[in-house]
Amino acid sequence: MSANLKQEFIQFAVGAQVIRFGEFITKAGRTSPYFFNAGLFNDGANLGKIANYYAQTLLESGVEFDMLFGPAYKGITLASATAVALANKGRNVPFAYNRKEAKDHGEGGTIVGAKLQGKIVIVDDVISAGTSVRESVELIRAAGAMPAAVLIALDRMERAGKDDELSPHSAVQEVSRLYGIPVIAIANLNDLFECLSSANADASLAQFKDAVGAYRQKYGAI
Template sequence: MKNYQYEFIRYAIDKNALQFGKFILKSGRISPYFFDISKFNSGKDLIFLGKMYVKTLLESKISYDMLFGLSYKGIAIALSSSIILSYDYNQNVCICFNRKEYKNHGEKGLIVGKRPKGKIILMDDVVTSGSTIQKIISIMNPSEIHLSGMIIALDRQEQDLYKQSAIKNLQKNFNFKIKSIIKLTDLILFLEQNKNIVHTTDLCSIKQYKIKYGI
């Protein structure tokens, strides 16, 4: 792991964004760990989060002109990342994000911010379904944008319900790269090196979960 990945896991655990126990996922699976990015909810947290996303973005070598935050959690991510790019890297990168519901008055539409144009980076907390990404693409002008990639916080490295890698399928179907700040294997390594963080049974449960559902 790189230093910033180690730092991210430590900070996420301290903020209770990374939790351990038993959690029912949207898929119905019972997971021994859970990631809740909404725990990053102060100015200090958002500065930290923006720095982590920007480090991952720059290391990915993915070309970009704009950041697109997927509502709702991706909005704060895109905002904080654009501020860090401007303040720390002198890059004035525009952002936009989508509404969940169509606004039929005022500026109208589903997109808030600068009109998507050029190479677009999607930003969210965890991997998003293909249907969600397809919906996002459908509200942009395809002749004006190129979807370059997506940056997320955590790659659970997990099979979907069809026993396939959700991330690999998205990368193949949309022909773009998905990069994460950390992966499940990073979290396991961190917990192995810091055995006082969780009970031994929690670490064993995470490893067993990875064996059962991992890609």
Template sequence: MTLNDYKREFLLHLVRTGAIRFGSFRLKSGRLSPYFINIADAMRTGSDAVKVANAYAARIKELDIEFDYIHGAAYKGIPLAALVAMRLSEWGINKRWGYDRKEEKRHGEEGAIVGELRDGDNVLIVDDVITTGATKVESWLKLASMRRKVKPAGILVAVDREETSDADKKMLEEHHLKLYSILKITEIFEFLYNREIDGKVYVDEAVNKAFREYSSKYGTRC
């Protein structure tokens, strides 16, 4: 399994920072997963955060997405939106960015949305991972209710767990939400399988077998 430079560096960063871990983890959905991803662990320091921003920005450039506004879904998407906007500006791509509040502010000028979201904007949503599409649709509907005729440019996540059901995919399609990811979970396992990273094999035969069994039960290929 080969990955291009920025994807490989991003994956190695996730592994080295413990942002992706292997074992047995109970998810919010109740599923028992052989791996767990927490992008916040990949952004503990300024230099770590830059590496994450580089990967998101590189993927955006590669996809050549047309957008006006970068939206960070509360809460994990908030620092991502800021970091990605800053990195893109260094590459000559200067875009507005903002985020939503879990609870609307009742005083001052800002309400549910913080940032200069304009009527008619093409909005790119950035977030950490996607398991199902329901929360992403909810985030989009909240955003769309704030301004008239905003259009979805897509949703970009660090890792697609590839667990979206046909119903989830249909729901995303109904709202014209295109899903993009820096990495897919199958790419991660294929790259790491029996590969030594800094003297350690993270995905050996047992871990890979657990993933195959989990994927056969819950996984889908987009």
């Protein structure tokens, strides 16, 4: 993906306060100097913009795909919005998503939307423990389809596991290794650090450069 696209996305996410700086506790119990919350893409304009970044990144990746899948819950909105953005770029593909609990009336089942078939890209916000990816891969393979890639907004690029049993690899690397599929990110921690280090960086953002750099040095994956 182009460097310009990555930097545009980082600046957009910071401007929309989807990337925030301060002190945040991650799922792994670490104190992080930044936090990414895709749930804050919560109006039509911002959702349309993030979907466009997802769509453009996927098209530029060169991955072959037939449809999109959004794991509940954040992936539902992201996959459906990305399908709209792809259609606007001349690539109309079906999409589906799952329910957390099976529906016992109407059409029933856990899958909503198009039939799972062909090569499928899983669309989500980030990968932390990889649970939603595992569940998605199992659903896709059980339907006789093929997971083709995972498409996420931000790769935190930090080592998986808890501090006393850290993996040398990131959660993204682990997912790619376990399932044999690429993980495509619009941007990653290096792109965020580059934005903070830029000569044009706003002083209110540049102040977080050292903290983000130290966090990357401590937890960054190989």
